[in-house]
Amino acid sequence: MPPPNTPLTNIRSDRVKSVRALSRRSVRERTGRFLVEGPQSVREVVRHQPELVVDLYLTADAAQRYGEVVDAAAAADLHVHEVSEDVLAAMSETPTPQGLAAVCRVPSASLDEVLAASPRLLVLLTHVRDPGNAGTVIRGADAAGADAVLVSDASVDVLAPKVVRSTAGSLFHLPVVTGLPVEATIARLREAGIRVLAADGAGTVLLPEVDLGPAHAWVMGNEAWGLEEEVRAQCDEVVRVPIYGAAESLNLAMAATVCVYASAAAQRG
Amino acid sequence: MPPPNTPLTNIRSDRVKSVRALSRRSVRERTGRFLVEGPQSVREVVRHQPELVVDLYLTADAAQRYGEVVDAAAAADLHVHEVSEDVLAAMSETPTPQGLAAVCRVPSASLDEVLAASPRLLVLLTHVRDPGNAGTVIRGADAAGADAVLVSDASVDVLAPKVVRSTAGSLFHLPVVTGLPVEATIARLREAGIRVLAADGAGTVLLPEVDLGPAHAWVMGNEAWGLEEEVRAQCDEVVRVPIYGAAESLNLAMAATVCVYASAAAQRG
Numbered sequence: 289m290p291p292p293n294t295p296l297t298n299i300r301s302d303r304v305k306s307v308r309a310l311s312r313r314s315v316r317e318r319t320g321r322f323l324v325e326g327p328q329s330v331r332e333v334v335r336h337q338p339e340l341v342v343d344l345y346l347t348a349d350a351a352q353r354y355g356e357v358v359d360a361a362a363a364a365d366l367h368v369h370e371v372s373e374d375v376l377a378a379m380s381e382t383p384t385p386q387g388l389a390a391v392c393r394v395p396s397a398s399l400d401e402v403l404a405a406s407p408r409l410l411v412l413l414t415h416v417r418d419p420g421n422a423g424t425v426i427r428g429a430d431a432a433g434a435d436a437v438l439v440s441d442a443s444v445d446v447l448a449p450k451v452v453r454s455t456a457g458s459l460f461h462l463p464v465v466t467g468l469p470v471e472a473t474i475a476r477l478r479e480a481g482i483r484v485l486a487a488d489g490a491g492t493v494l495l496p497e498v499d500l501g502p503a504h505a506w507v508m509g510n511e512a513w514g515l516e517e518e519v520r521a522q523c524d525e526v527v528r529v530p531i532y533g534a535a536e537s538l539n540l541a542m543a544a545t546v547c548v549y550a551s552a553a554a555q556r557g
Numbered sequence: 558m559p560p561p562n563t564p565l566t567n568i569r570s571d572r573v574k575s576v577r578a579l580s581r582r583s584v585r586e587r588t589g590r591f592l593v594e595g596p597q598s599v600r601e602v603v604r605h606q607p608e609l610v611v612d613l614y615l616t617a618d619a620a621q622r623y624g625e626v627v628d629a630a631a632a633a634d635l636h637v638h639e640v641s642e643d644v645l646a647a648m649s650e651t652p653t654p655q656g657l658a659a660v661c662r663v664p665s666a667s668l669d670e671v672l673a674a675s676p677r678l679l680v681l682l683t684h685v686r687d688p689g690n691a692g693t694v695i696r697g698a699d700a701a702g703a704d705a706v707l708v709s710d711a712s713v714d715v716l717a718p719k720v721v722r723s724t725a726g727s728l729f730h731l732p733v734v735t736g737l738p739v740e741a742t743i744a745r746l747r748e749a750g751i752r753v754l755a756a757d758g759a760g761t762v763l764l765p766e767v768d769l770g771p772a773h774a775w776v777m778g779n780e781a782w783g784l785e786e787e788v789r790a791q792c793d794e795v796v797r798v799p800i801y802g803a804a805e806s807l808n809l810a811m812a813a814t815v816c817v818y819a820s821a822a823a824q825r826g
Contacts, residue, residue: 328805336803428811433801461803496822532702532821534605534730536597542697542814545807549815552801553765 295348295370299378307345307379307391313445320394322447325380330388331357332457338364340392340460345371345379350387357388381449394447397463399438399473403480407435409551410482410505414440414470414519416540418511422446423454424541425508430458432548433556437462438505440470474522477505484523487547488514489537491528495547498527500554506547511540564617564639568647576614576648576660582714589663591716594649599657600626601726607633609661609729614640614648619656626657650718663716666732668707668742672749676704678820679751679774683709683739683788685809687780691715692723693810694777699727701817702825706731707774709739743791746774753792756816757783758806760797764816767796769823775816780809 296303309315310323321342324333327350333340334357344361348370351358361368371379373387380389402410411429416422422444429437439446446452446466452459474484483504507523509515520526529543538546565572578584579592590611593602596619602609603626613635620627620639630637645654671679680698685691691713698706708715715721715735721728743753752773776792778784789795798812807815 424808424811427804428807430802431798431800431804431807431811456805456808458802458804529700529818530821531700532825533699533727535696535700535727536725538697538700538814539693539725542693542700542810545811545815546818549798549818552799556801 295372296375297372299374304375304378307389310391311381311449313448316394316445316447321391322394322452323380323449324390324392324452325382325385325388325449326453327354327357327386327388329452329455329457329459330390333390333392333460334360334364334366336460337395338366340395341366342391342393344368344390345376345388347371347373347376347387354388382453395464397436397465399465399468399476402436402438402463402465403476405435406503407482408503408555409434409548410436410438410477411544411548412438412440412470412473412477412505412507413443414507414515415510416443416508419444419448419450420454421511421540423451423456425544426455426464427458428541428545429548430461432545432552434462434548437464438468438473439464439466440473441467442470470519471522474507474519478524483525486515486520486523486526487529487543488520488526489528490514491526493525493527494530495527495550496530498525500551504551506544506551508540508544564641565644566641568643573644573647576658579660580650580718582717585663585714585716590660591663591721592649592718593659593661593721594651594654594657594718595722596623596626596655596657598721598724598726598728599659600629602659602661602729603629603633603635605729606664607635609664610635611660611662613637613659614645614657616640616642616645616656623657651722664733666705666734668734668737668745671705671707671732671734672745674704675772676751677772677824678703678817679705679707679746680813680817681707681709681739681742681746681774681776682712683776683784684779685712685777688713688717688719689723690780690809692720692725694813695724695733696727697810697814698817699730701814701821703731703817706733707737707742708733708735709742710736711739739788740791743776743788747793752794755784755789755792755795756798756812757789757795758797759783760795762794762796763799764796764819765799767794769820773820775813775820777809777813
């Protein structure tokens with residue numbers, strides 16, 4: 289691999305400021321770019337969607353430690369910049385970005401593309417507000433082999449640094465379509481022959497009673513108050529994960545993971 | 558209900574200091590007491606294990622808002638103390654204890670008692686270090702109807718404030734036995750006819766292939782490095798949750814929840 293350029297050391301440069309500004313949603317929306325931090329997420333975007341990477345920044349230390357990322361970046365002809373620890377810290381919101389960060393283009397997945405691929409398992413997030421929950425649900429959907437994750441316009445921004453980090457790279461493994469209006473999206477899923485299942489603690493049908501063989505989408509709502517009445521009414525079934533002990537509920541990420549794994553078990557036998 | 562005593566307002570009192578000291582593990586171990594904070598956890602200990610509660614502290618505001626907790630405490634003849642917001646804040650590690658906290662005796666569940674009750678589903682945590690993970694696994698085990706959670710001596714203290722909080726009350730719903738030596742515990746489980754299943758990303762058997770009907774215990778290891786070789790060797794099977802997509806793994810709490818729900822599905826039909 290060629291030696292990286294002269295290290296960037298000026299923490300007050302315009303470049304550093306413009307990267308740092310990506311921690312703000314308004315700047316991400318205006319520029320169509322976002323920041324990916326840490327070895328796991330950076331490795332996964334370089335490996336799975338190198339076409340998204342605009343600039344890859346890494347410290348000399350990280351260049352040595354994560355040689356496979358540097359090699360993959362070189363193979364994909366990416367712009368790699370060596371930076372000082374200070375510059376990387378100034379670019380990032382994270383206390384410890386571990387030597388690596390990448391400015392990436394916002395992925396352009398669309399609902400049309402997702403539906404054109406005849407999906408069998410989808411997840412639709414609506415009013416999910418906690419970054420860690422949203423990221424963990426995307427990771428669980430990826431692990432269970434879901435075809436895509438759909439995110440409503442009233443949810444947390446999945447390109448926020450905390451969400452990106454908590455997906456552990458899954459953001460780059462499957463299409464994540466954002467900014468969707470919930471009700472119109474549910475209507476389109478149903479038109480496409482996809483059963484729409486609301487996952488809600490107030491559900492009347494228990495998870496083990498649902499036939500998860502046919503194509504379906506799980507709709508997951510807000511952490512505290514679940515799904516809105518109108519959204520539940522639009523779904524084919526409102527499904528509850530059974531609680532066998534005395535716990536009041538599962539948290540959103542746990543319930544979502546149980547649901548998508550039940551789907552995978554039914555569809556993959 | 559009788560009006561609470563004169564409110565405690567001195568944040569420098571010995572009582573406040575001794576409650577605050579319970580945030581330290583050494584003090585919890587020496588005194589055999591720990592602090593339960595927030596409406597959900599306090600409600601659950603008062604409801605399910607009032608005999609553990611030594612003193613219940615609440616603000617005038619919380620006494621009004623959580624009348625059902627006050628009534629249950631009165632019915633159980635607990636010592637209830639009204640405190641100022643400042644006193645409650647000084648007692649607690651939490652930025653927002655939401656007006657309620659209880660000093661409780663450490664639950665005294667033992668492995669003997671657990672085994673005497675012919676358990677069908679157990680979880681054994683070893684080297685689990687993250688408080689949120691430990692708490693979430695206990696909550697998931699409760700939800701799936703597990704008979705008890707066993708915690709090795711090399712794990713996070715489940716009576717630490719962050720763990721207590723993240724169990725969302727489940728700590729008081731099922732026996733949680735702590736301080737167990739891992740290898741001797743696995744040996745005792747096997748002697749008792751309980752199959753011991755290691756859950757590990759390096760497992761050779763996939764979760765859907767395992768017969769989860771008979772009594773069994775799931776052994777969950779460290780977040781980062783899983784289970785030690787010697788522990789895996791002692792188990793009947795080393796089981797992996799299948800990853801159908803491109804995700805590298807599930808996190809500990811998600812994997813544990815998928816496993817215990819698979820167990821519940823198999824045992825409860």
